Amino acid sequence: MPHHQAGPEDVDLAVIGAGVNGLAIARDAAARGLRVVVVDRADLGSGTSSTSSRLIHGGLKYLERYDFKLVRESIRERHLLFRNAPHLVHDYPMLIPFYAGDSRPGPLIRLGLVAFDVLAAGRQRGRSRGLPARAVARRWPALSTRGLRGAVLFRDAQVPWAERLCVELFLDARRLGARVLTHTTVTGLLTEGGRVAGIRIEDNRSGEPAEIRAAMTVNAAGPWIDRILDGQVASRRLNGGTKGSHVVVDPFPGAPDTCIFFEAAADHRPIFVFPWAGRYVLGSTDLTYEGDLDEVVASDAEIDYLLTETNRIFPGAGLTPGDVLYSVAGIRPLPYTEGVSDNAKISRGHTVHSHAPAHAGLLTVVGGKLTTHRALAEDVTDEVLRLLGRGPRRCLTRSRAFPGADTADWPAFAEDFMRSSPLTAAQSRRLLDVYGVRARRVLDLAVADPELAEVVHEETGAIAAEVVVAVREEGAVTLGDILLRRMLVGLGADMGLDAAAACADVAVRHAGWDAGRARAELAGYEAELRRFRPRILAASATPPGSDRRAS
Structure with a gap:
């Protein structure tokens, strides 16, 4: 387009x-x-x-502030997303371990989860359940047992591709x-x-x-x-947004197969370690931020904080700054709240x-x-x-399926697509995860023009047809739009730099770009990636970002 x-x-x-x-x-x-x-x-x-924790929260954290309205709203909206966007929003088990010295004692967390289950009645994918320390150590053997008092296994939801x-x-x-x-x-x-x-x-x-x-x-x-x-x-x-940073790492020794939601020792803030797209996300921070909103990057101190806390909870992890593939930082759009001492208390x-x-x-x-x-x-x-003065008109979005779920039976569509697709099983599965029923559009292009069936990104198996769909149908203008927010290959280990030239070439041949535009887009894409502080670019430049702006 x-x-x-x-x-x-x-x-x-x-x-x-x-x-x-x-x-x-x-x-x-x-x-x-x-x-x-x-x-x-x-x-x-x-x-x-695009800088969130990629979780569709039932609102468990808001119980702590007795914000029952937000909890109920979050539970309802999570339920609607399961129904209206099943290709994008998935069940997500989460382990909440509690340790001696935590500011929130285990019994209080268990009580909170009982209250949550009551509020979520009829909209919950299975009840949460308490686990004794022995059971936790058996099932998650890499998790630190030092001071471990037990845990709760809680079911929430994730949107891997926000x-x-x-x-x-x-x-x-x-x-x-x-x-x-x-x-x-x-x-x-x-x-x-x-x-x-x-x-x-x-x-x-x-x-x-x-x-x-x-x-x-x-x-x-x-x-x-x-x-x-x-x-x-x-x-x-009006805006008093706080800065939240995450880091992305490859699987590490003892990496869990479920999300672990635990309390940081340094500041008692709840943080996550969770599996995502074959890698792990560690996050997030919650810092007062008064800096440039257009230059938000994770600082060295934030990265060290997330790595230190992860290494503490997973003693065998041994993560160092050199293990960080890239970081993601953004500003939460929170209401400005005068004199708040704990950012977690902001609504x-x-x-x-x-x-x-x-x-x-x-x-x-x-x-x-x-x-x-x-x-x-x-x-x-x-x-x-x-x-x-138009008078009330009924809201239609509660029951309206997302375009990628616009089918009477999503599981049946997915099964049929996997069976009939000429691509590999991994490629077909990825197309369903990214595009839902619109994966058929991508496939139709690839079948009609074999050139568009060519793989442009080895790690994911993404194909050239996706570039064409991104530009013609999904509003992508720049190479960053295509790689980071349509095809998502820019969120891999090399941040799409290994696919950038091939995708720009597809845009020249099939989407109206010329060679000069392609060169400019490649340079622009590399510039856009600097805010992620990617390891692949670290050798070639001094990373932006300092601790000066965060307090």
Whole structure:
């Protein structure tokens, strides 16, 4: 799909930000008959949405703060995702060990899980169960037994490819009539007589300015919400986002086959070690952050913290900074909270902030998380309809399947696809995991043109047809969009550098790029990877990031 040329138009709703929340708002609003445009200066889900822990939380952590509303909402939304996106959201067992010296004693955790099971009645994939220390040591022999008091095995959910969740929200929003302009910067708000009447935009590639007139504007820019308002809308500070960093490592001695959710010795923060895409993710930190939102990288201190805590809980792991394949850092879009001493106490819920009467026509979304994106969108759309005087219209997204699950029987589709696909079993399984039923689109292209069946990435077996689908159908503009957020080969050990030239070549031959564009995209992709501090690039440059900004 070529890059959109933005033009002047009248819409009901302009949404700033194409992260999981902005895209979900567009999908919900379009499903209820509103004319919607979404604008993002980068790619779909390229900010906070792609830097999360990739977990669809039932909300267990929020019980500790007695936030029952958020727990119930999280449980409901997890249940709906199991049903509406079964190709992307999977059962995920999680072991919570407790040790002597932990700030949360085992009996308290067990009690919390009993309460959670009660709240999740009818929406839980099996009850949690307590395990004595002996049983834990037998089943997870590499786990430290020093001070081990027991554990609980808890069932939650994971979305291994949060990036694809965003892509599918985009596909569905567009199918419902929404327009999504990526790589397009919002340069200001249109104001008329004390009312916000839309947005000013500029195409990042052509530099072409335009205006989008809108009856309502929603600022869903995540950690950047205050920047959108700055200089135009007088407002107290709304975003108080904290920095969360993760590191990705290869399997290590004693690496577990389930997620381990434990308390760090250094600061009593709950952290995870979990299997993901054949590797392991360690995370995350939770630091106050006042630095540049566009230059968020994991610091040496954060990486050391995650490695030290993992080595403590898995004494045989022996992980060193040299084992880190890459790191991922992002800013949680949390509400600004004055004088908080423990960032874990900041609410993870969301609010819809109206700027009326001084700036009627403008709403800002504060907070939100991957799990509850749909509920947030329903709340925002309800409020937009109310303010537009359109009256209530039934929300359709509770029962609407994602495009990759648009089939009467997902398990039957998957079984048939595996049986009939001419690709290897591993390639076919990966296509299903990434594209769901849309894997058929990829396969049809590859069958029609054998050149598109060529493997472009050895580690995953990804094929050339995926590049074409990314550009023609999934809104990818840059090589980073293709590799990191469509095909996902950029999230492997070499961050897609081993596939970049081949994929750029496919785009030249099949997606309208020329040789100059391909060269520029390869350079741009390498530059984009620097924020991950990838091991493969470490030798060639001083990594960005320092501890200066985090406190």
